[in-house]
Amino acid sequence: MSQPNVVSIPRTGAVPRPDAIRIPLRDIVPWAIFTTLLALLVLFFVSTEAGAVSLVSDGLVHEFVHDGRHLLAFPCH
Amino acid sequence: MMRTLLVRGMLAGLAAGLLAAAFAYVVGEPPVGDAIALEESHATASHGDAASHDDTASRGDTAHAESHTHAGSPGHASESGAAPESGGVPESGEDGGHEHGDDALVGRGVQSTIGLATGVTGYAVAVGGLFAIAFAVAQGRVTTLRPRVSAALLAAGGFAVVVLVPFLKYPANPPAVGQAGTIEDRTALYFGFLALSVATAMVAVAAGRAVADRSGAACGGLLGVGGYVTVMTIAAALLPAVDEVPDGFPGSLLWDFRLASLGTQAVLWCALGLGFAVLAEKALGPETAPSPEKAPGQARDGAPKAARQ
Numbered sequence A: 001m002s003q004p005n006v007v008s009i010p011r012t013g014a015v016p017r018p019d020a021i022r023i024p025l026r027d028i029v030p031w032a033i034f035t036t037l038l039a040l041l042v043l044f045f046v047s048t049e050a051g052a053v054s055l056v057s058d059g060l061v062h063e064f065v066h067d068g069r070h071l072l073a074f075p076c077h
Numbered sequence B: 001m002m003r004t005l006l007v008r009g010m011l012a013g014l015a016a017g018l019l020a021a022a023f024a025y026v027v028g029e030p031p032v033g034d035a036i037a038l039e040e041s042h043a044t045a046s047h048g049d050a051a052s053h054d055d056t057a058s059r060g061d062t063a064h065a066e067s068h069t070h071a072g073s074p075g076h077a078s079e080s081g082a083a084p085e086s087g088g089v090p091e092s093g094e095d096g097g098h099e100h101g102d103d104a105l106v107g108r109g110v111q112s113t114i115g116l117a118t119g120v121t122g123y124a125v126a127v128g129g130l131f132a133i134a135f136a137v138a139q140g141r142v143t144t145l146r147p148r149v150s151a152a153l154l155a156a157g158g159f160a161v162v163v164l165v166p167f168l169k170y171p172a173n174p175p176a177v178g179q180a181g182t183i184e185d186r187t188a189l190y191f192g193f194l195a196l197s198v199a200t201a202m203v204a205v206a207a208g209r210a211v212a213d214r215s216g217a218a219c220g221g222l223l224g225v226g227g228y229v230t231v232m233t234i235a236a237a238l239l240p241a242v243d244e245v246p247d248g249f250p251g252s253l254l255w256d257f258r259l260a261s262l263g264t265q266a267v268l269w270c271a272l273g274l275g276f277a278v279l280a281e282k283a284l285g286p287e288t289a290p291s292p293e294k295a296p297g298q299a300r301d302g303a304p305k306a307a308r309q
């Protein structure tokens, strides 16, 4: 049932199907940069701050998110 | 459109983060608490010879003493008989409990509730944003399936690439496992392996898509998945292992913690994928809604039951 679907896509895939939404890359890129920067900042504080690298040296952020860091499988201490 | 998707990705991430935090609190906090109790009783923190009877005796005490400070530690020291020489060594105090108990800026009660929820939810929102970007790039390029099917597949793949594969090589460790001196190395190895996994997956997807256009989806899929698995297996075999579980650390506790950690991530990615699938289907709905009727291939071959919602 899924087989004809999977196979049929590549054949028409060269010309994008009219019903397959494709957001132009130039619309994505600015948002991608913005999101990536913001996300990396958040992820840094959740995952690494005051562990291997310290920006805010008092370790408050580290202690606050400490259990989340362990349970999200990041190296903590 | 991109802004809508992004907002929805972060909303799905928020919901997923709250669910994952609830899971982490219920399933993950008990092993974390036990591990911290062990750590603070010096049972395993590089003192393999410490008498374990004393430690199990004091374990109950430290477990409920949530914001256990150094000022209060004379009582703690007298409880564990082995404490005089090990408690007197400054570095054992430092690598022991600097985050959880001794000089706690944030008490355990906050760490295990609001702190946990904030950390997990913050992570989930950030991942949700990145997920929306990845979806926007993949939809119509890597996959021409319905938005919600693409979103679900992307979440499954994301979980495997971002969580499962790194976890298999460098599994999560509870407090008390891991030497303080190697945190830089362990962090570099973990993030290096994670970055390699993501980069390899992106190349594998692009290569698989290109081959699928020429030789069919089966070839493309096999090449993509096979290539990714091969590269990551070789990398995992070459990169150094991290094995810092102290002597005497209970194996069942380690297992419980790691299972809880993987479970937290699984809940997060499942909820993110399913939540975003619903929201993305709605966001792209006006354009896609008439198409199942117009394009018979899509309507018939896609999930017929699901197509009716």
Ligand SMILES: [Zn+2]
Binding pocket: A066, A070, A076, A077, B099, B175
């Ligand atoms: Zn820790």
